[in-house]
Amino acid sequence: MPVIAVRDLAKTYSTGAVEVRAVRGVNLDIEAGEFVAVVGPSGSGKSTFMHILGCLDRPTRGSYELEGRDVSRLTRDQLADIRNTKIGFVFQGFNLLARTSALENVELPLLYRGPSVRGAERRRRALAMLDAVGLADRVDHMPNQLSGGQQQRVAIARALVNDPAILLADEPTGNLDSTTSREVLDLFRQLNA
């Protein structure tokens, strides 16, 4: 069973009098362990598609099954629940909480899951993820004390700490120089293996 199964997926935005058909009927199956790059020119619907895969938005047509469950018609609360448990996000702008250490940033998704993960266990898992992204020696640094590449590594650790079914990264190297971009892409490969 594919982890993602998308059928005839479409999204039309209605803004005032204008209708924008951002995604117009996409079919796609993605298996666990695949490293898929979605590429295309500006305005081609990539982010719209990612928002639907990430349960940040619902399609206007078609179906989306995540691990065999149709999530295309769920309520906002149900979608939030799926996001917190099944999906990791990495964005261009890192989106770390300021004045909050790397360790605490990575612990956050585990906090959102409620009291099921205890403090010591949260800390252990967050430390293990920071170690996996090569930041064992930066866990107490604040975001403004880290380089861009290091901040993105923290964001990657945060996205993966819940062991999500899918990891979505939208232009994750957009704010990084070419050497640092390559390092981050290599890290994705390595973590995906």
Add this chain to the structure above:
Amino acid sequence: MILITHDHEIAAHGNRIVQFHDGLVVRDETSAGERVTGAAPAAEVLQ
């Protein structure tokens, strides 16, 4: 994992490349060059 980018050089890091154009998938290939079914036939037009 799914990586979204406008940059083909970055996309080349994936094992599979799905190309969007105007809200549709116009190309879907593994890095080995093998075609994945389901991509719209418009693929050839854009090459």
